[in-house]
Amino acid sequence: MIQDKESFKKAYLDTFSRVESNPLELSNNWEKYHALVSLVKEMMNSYWVNAVKTNIEKDQRRIYYLSMEFLIGKMLAYNLMNLGLENIVREGLADLNINYDELLLQEEEAPLGNGGLGRLAACYLDSMAQEKDAGYGFGFGIRYKYGLFTQKIVDGCQVEVPDPWLKDGYVWATPKPDRMITVKFKGNVRTAMDGNRIIFIHENYEPVLAVPHDILFLGYMDTSKINYLRLYSAEPVMQDFDLLSFNQGEFAKAAAYRAEVEAISNILYPEDQNQAGRELRLKQEYFLSAASVGDSIAYYKMIYGSLDKFAKRVAFHINDTHPAVSIPELMRILIDEEGMSWEEAWEITVNVFSYTNHTILPEALECWPVDLFRALLPRIYMIIEEIDRRYLQDIGSRYPGDEELLRKTAIIADGRINMAHLSVIGSRSVNGVSRIHSQILKENIFGAFYKITPEKFHNITNGVSHRRFLHYANQPLSDLISQAIGVEWINQATELDKLLAFSNDRGFMEQLAKAKYKNKERLAKYIFERQGVAIDPSSMFDIHVKRLHGYKRQLLNALKIMDLYNAIKEGKTIQPTTFIFGGKAASSYQRAKDVIKLINSVAQIVNNDKQVNDYIRVVFLENFNVSLGEIVYPAADVSEQISTASKEASGTGCMKFMFNGAITLGSRDGANLEIHEAVGDEHFALFGLTAAQVMELSVAGRYNSWDEYSSTPRLKRVIDQLVDGFLQTTYDFHSIRNGLLWENDCFFVLKDFMPYTVAWEGLNQKYADQDQWLQSSLYNIAKAGIFSSDRAIKEYHQLIWNRKGPVV
């Protein structure tokens, strides 16, 4: 047990001598880091052993959170914080002449996700550990050898570089080869009779081993709050195949087999809103699904001996449709391996699954061609066909003559399998991720399903880990809050509300300003050291960080900056502002990459023009990821959340900024609306079209971007500046201009330009009155509690995972 500095030092030296092969004096920082992680892991492991016993004794529900992405961020300092050991470790190491901060630099961030969906899954793991009394939640995902690429900016353009995050081994994950699962692809299905029962025999398949690697997660200051993320890697079934081929001299064949298998967990697909439609992606999806479902069944039988009460004790949650094949996979196991009837198996299946939708963008809704699917997963295809057949029969008899209803909800249509429809039909609950998004699901893309089963539909607005993004990432503010209202807010974020009592406390408000300034200095230092751009921490930090996408409208922000530049050149004065961008574009998304180049070109012009430099500067941060976010969110004054209304399902960056006291400049979209509702008009800059207006205008002929262009001279000027040499580069921005004009501006950048600019100016003027600004900042922090992922996970437990209903 580590209680103080001395016991830590003893335990550390002990671990060091056991796990390292060098004496401490001769070892490098990586070895010192490795020993520290080994010690922390060992402690966590003993906590886990106790927790799992409690889990079984108390007969607590197990929740399997299935996700193709988990963006967990760095673990060492975060775990030590959760254990309350950070100071002890820092001081203990110092006594041993080891610099703790240098050890922290040894850790690689696991890049196992693209953006919002992946980071949300990680926040939920954190809160599932925290809220474990309601049931144990576990993450199941894939251990990609290459996760998301590292972004380099070369000559203003994005260049993608592979991120070999596993090169030194990833110390936090522990392989569990004894818990591996065999996953079967391809082959054919033969039927036979077993008595009077038809059985299905899957033959000539290609087996792949799914080998788990577990990472433990902690809740706050309570060692019983612990769970794990299980990441699978794909490995060949060596023994038979390799040996046989080596004996026969078929090395090439064996190597090809190995490569094909390992490809399954080799790369994360770097698209976040665009379906790849490739066989490898489907292989990954089934690989994750079969491994997770297989594991849950094996574990359950090991503990309880049979599958009795399975649906009462187990829940599967699918994070978007990517793991939706786990629905027919559970059916397959229950019928083919456990000998259940279709009806018995179906009753269990629809009772254990729940599904969250994270996007309504049509290009992100998964549909698999039947031919590709059937060849890869022949038995799973048969089961989907049967689910669809029975569903259509049932609906056909309940709504006779309603062909439209059948057409709108069928799983298989036009040679494609609609994974969202499979997910709705195979789950007992479907939820959206913000109030407006859930409303759109009910009225729009799942309107027909809503008519049939309204009780299935829920909203659970997203949340973020305030422990990671406020307490851990923003120490100056966290300390100030704890001094004012005590530490309970770390466990219970709505306690932050108590901060409102300090709004007239001059001393407190001065400290609040100081904390923000410190964070801005930290970011300024980071930017200067990495990118050589000097920025002024007393300027207004206006920050736009997220994946690059047309609907997120980084372009709107860039045009606004060009417009400001023009105005300042003509004598306008404003509160000095630093515009900071960050985010990755999918490697194949040329338009998004053009926008990165545009922002960097604008930065070049602005930052090198002495006439405007006292007022504005622009920075594009290279390689935005979780770790960089932890420096960026605390430093923001303005949070740019400007998606086209109806397109951003929720957004979670907006919440991270809010917890850190930034004021949102937000469109009427996603969680912005709920943040606005929580803080009120005075503390939020809301602008632009409503979702209903966007949908109405999207109907052909209702919008003409040329009208906006010709009627707004300021706007016309910046759009022309894209291509008239103003940007002083040979890069061709015609494509961006064409998108806005000839392609009729499908994200309504021009339509929202003036309302956006006006809203920005209002905020910028408000910044001049620091007292007023700080009031709004405080108000945002105080009202942020409801956006903690602890609240979201409580709601998942209450509304979805905690099934009352009959015991199956």
Ligand code: 26W
């Ligand atoms: C098949 C390719 C693909 C991959 C990922 C399609 C779609 C996705 C995700 C569902 C996209 C995503 O990350 N959606 C984001 O989810 C966040 C968490 O709920 C929301 O806050 C964001 O608004 C939503 O864009």
